Amino acid sequence: EAQETRRGKLGKAALKLFNLGFVIVPNEFPYDVADGQKVLQHDLFVPIKHYSELDKVRLHTDIAFIRLLRRAKEEHGYDVTSERSPTNVASSIPGHKHVHLYKLGPKMKRFVYDPETGERHVEFYDE
Helix, strand or coil: CCEEECCEEECHHHHHHHHCCEEEEECCCCCCEECCEEEEEEEEEEECCCCCCHHHCCHHHHHHHHHHHHHHHHHHCCEEEECCCCCCCCCCCCCCCCEEEEEEEEEEEEEEECCCCCCEEEEECCC
16 A cells, blocks of 8 residues: 655555655666666665764664665665765765665776767676
């Protein structure tokens, strides 16, 4: 059974995650490459309550956070990476702590740059 929320319908697993104080959302600005591999899926694991740093998270929330990240990795095949410092201007959600969840594909072969057009792209070993 699903419950209506402002983000739409949530299944039981997502509702439980929401009730624990977190959401997993697709990254609106997904990366092409992470750890030298093609990014097949790029989501964000975000606390609903605003935290600029993980050490500000309360202990019981922190324990849930770590358990959920472990499940994302072990049960759902995500690679998990931490976010930049809260003051880094390159943060995709400035001042709001979150963690990147990736599903990775083949290794990167090389960056290709065309000086005539200025275009660049990445070649992977599966191409």
